[in-house]
Amino acid sequence: MKTFEKILLKNMEQPGYAGSLAEYERAGGYQALKKVLGRVPPADVIDTVKQSGLRGRGGAGFPTGVKWSFIPRDHPGPRYLCCNADESEPGTFKDRQLMERDPHQILEGMAIACYAIGAQTAYIYxxxxxxLAATILERAIVEAGRAGHLGADxxxxxxxxxxxxxxxAGAYICGEETALLESLEGKRGKPRTKPPFPATHGLYQQPTVVNNVETLANIPHIINRGGAWYAAIGVPPKSPGTRIFCLSGHVKRPGNYELPVDATFRDLIDDLGGGMRSDKPLKAFIPGGASAPFLTPEHLDVQLDFESVARAGSMSGSGGVTVMEDGTSMVWAALRLMEFFYHESCGKCTPCREGSAWIVQILQRILNRQGRPDDVRTLEDICGNIGGRTVCAFGDAEIAPVQSTLKYWRSEYEALIAEAGALNAGRKDIPVLSVS
Amino acid sequence: MRPVSGGVAGGMVFDKHRDFIAELLTRYPVKRSAILPLLNLAQREEGCVSQAAMREIADLLDLTPPQVFETATFYTMLSLKPRGTFHVQVCRSLMCALVGADDLLAWLRAHLEPGADGATADGRFTISTVECLGSCATGPMMQINDDYYEQLTRDKVGRIVNDLKQTGDCALKSGPFMMPERK
Incomplete structure (x- = not known):
């Protein structure tokens, strides 16, 4: 793997670095904020971020500068910035490290973002x-306020x-930006229909930008070193930069690894993660959190950027890479993720609320050797009626594990159902009508 | 709502937090936004969210008690019923399950013998399963009250349970995140 410079984890990987204000300032912290305040017009700050090509690190990958530019310039009322620190996509744990080890990097990014969009108030949800992370952030906000980096004037x-x-207070869906806003307004965290988008009607119906923690942590570096510098890293022009990938599952050295996105899954899993934890070979991996379709050993040489992963039939999502070794039951793995989605469905849209429950029931009975001959078809039918038919992207996310395991490991489903057929032959249960 | 049950007898739940609440309300242009911080505070104070607390939050924020109840019942961390002194939450999501969460949970249940509601007879522990807590590289893991415990083994879980029983605290809880360890 070629050498590269870390951006986000650079400070915290220095021996003894604990993320205090003094340490952050010694490492060049808050210079970017001083550089722009009162000197660079907000529109130019937005242009620099646009030029960098930085894309949202929460999962959707929307260009950050473009998002900022949607905030109406002539709006008479307040605008808001929300930092999305609801990190709850299974397999993702990068924001926690950024918050606990280098909180000022995020706060500086937030202050610059507020300046760029004209917001005086920002919330870290x-x-x-x-x-622990919340306590560390609160302490850092007080520290930064005393030093004049935050607050009035x-x-x-x-x-x-x-x-x-x-x-x-515990709800995966609050990571969805409009659900986050509802929750921040003191309501149940149910996503809103879009449009209108938060850029015009966000928090308290005012123009609002919602950015992920990692996205905001990149901002000071882009301001310090220029949009062109950032745009040249990784896979320009569409997927520039480095990302923190969260490696988990059956590898020797799980953890957070920052990589330019032109590296491959093999670089991440084998070189940095030390390969598989035992002599069992890799069977499957999830490339971007629980919402991303499973991939196979054939996809190990795929690059980590958004487009490459999409071309491979999955998504780079939140950067959570989970590795499974040979012998892992894919029906079981799909069920575990499905149980997560069933637990976390907010209940607003019928296809998602009811569909997730049906899928869990079907997967459970297949795994318990009670599967029915029609079950694979029924699963496909239910998935087909959820995707694209819900208010938010949760519906599309929850069918990914089932559809992708059916695509690559259909025989595992069929074997379990065949076993059930042999086991239960001659039983006189109430007949179940076919969906067709 | 039915007559008040639970809550601090005779007193207001938030009485000693008046200064904090006054400051809290300055953070939001709309009072209702303070619901979650106040519900979290109520649970911290009383171990659960009582009807008395929900009424008081409604009063503080110019809402009706059902509006507070409506929000409170959406979030899985908030409990309307009391829980054990130590709320043991074991992550059961795929990433922890791949590295042995089920085994750990079975061991914990066999060891602490909780009832059907997850609580031990002495009321000290409540065991529940939770979905991903963002600690996938350090699984299996669990959260006990505010603290994370990671890279668990049976031996480690046994020590944690013993420490909590004896001293109410345990030194094995996680500090700020650092993975993988570097020299």
Whole structure:
């Protein structure tokens, strides 16, 4: 693998670096904020971020600068920035490390983002379970405020940015940006229909930008070193930059690894992750969190950028890479993820709410040797009636594990169903009508 | 709502947090936004979200009690019923399951013998399963009250349970995230 410079994890990988304000400043921290405040017009800051090509790191990969530019310039009321720290996509744990080890990197990115979009108030919506990260962020906000990096009239520029930590209370769906806004408004975290988009009607119906933690952490570096510098890393022009990939499952060295996105899954799993934990070969991997379709050993040489993973039939999503060794039951793996989605469906849309329950029931009975001959077809039918028919992307996400395991390991489903047929032959259960 | 049950007898749930609440309300242009922080605070104070607390939150935020109830019942961390002193939450999602979460959970249940509601007879532990807590490289893992415990083995879980029983705290809890370890 070729050498490269880390951007986001660089500070925290220095021996002894604990993420205090003094350490962050010694490493060049808050220079980017000072560079832009009162000196660079907000529109130019947005242009720099646009030029960098930075794309959202939460999962959807929307270009950050473009998102910022959607905030109406002439809006008379307040605008808001929300930092999405609800990290709850199974397989993803990068934001937690960024928050716990280098909180000021995120705060500086937030202050710059607020300046660019004209927001005076920013909320960090953090999942309720992350108590330690929330405490560390709150402490960092106080520190930054005392040093004049946040609060009223930052460094005499007349710019005000107040940042507050707002903890959730356990709901995966609140990572969806409109559900996050509903939750922040004190309601049940159910996604809104779009349009209107948060850029015009977001928090309290005011223009709002919602950015992921990792996205915002990139901002100070892009301001310091220029959009062109960032745009040249990785796979320009569409997928520039480095990303933090979260490696989990049956590998020797699971963990967070920052890589330019022109590296491959083989680089990540074999070189950095040390390969498989035992002598069993790799059977399957999920390339971008629980919502991404499974891939096979054939896809190990696929590059990590958004487009390459999409071409391989999956998505780069949140960067959570989970590796499974030979011998792992794919029906079981699909069920585990499906149980997650069933648990987390917010219940707003019928296809998702009911469909996730049906899929769990069917997978459970297949695994319990009670599968019916029609079950594979029924699964495909239910999945086909969920995808694209829900308010948010959750519906498309929840069918990914089932559809992709059916695509590559259909024989595992069929073998279990055949076993059930042999086991239960002659039983006189109530007949089940076929879906067709 | 039915008559008040639970809550701090005779007193207001949030009385001693008046200063914090006054500051909290300055953070949001719309009062309702303070629901989750207050529900989280109520649960921290009382071990669960009581009807008394929900009424008080409604009063503080100019809402009706059902509006508070509506929000409270959406979020899995909030419990309307009391739980054990130590709420043991074992992650059962795929990433932890791949590295032995089921085995650990079975061991914990066999060892602590909780009832059908997940609580031990002495009321000290409540065991529940949760979905992904964002600790997939350090699984299997569990959260006990506010603290994460990671890279668990049976031996380690046994020590954690013993420590909590004896001292109410355990040094094996996780500090700030750092994986993989570097020299």
């Amino acid at each position: 953090i999942r309720g379970e992350f108590r 930052i460094h005499g520029s007349g710019v005000t940015v107040n940042v507050y930590v707002h903890a959730g």
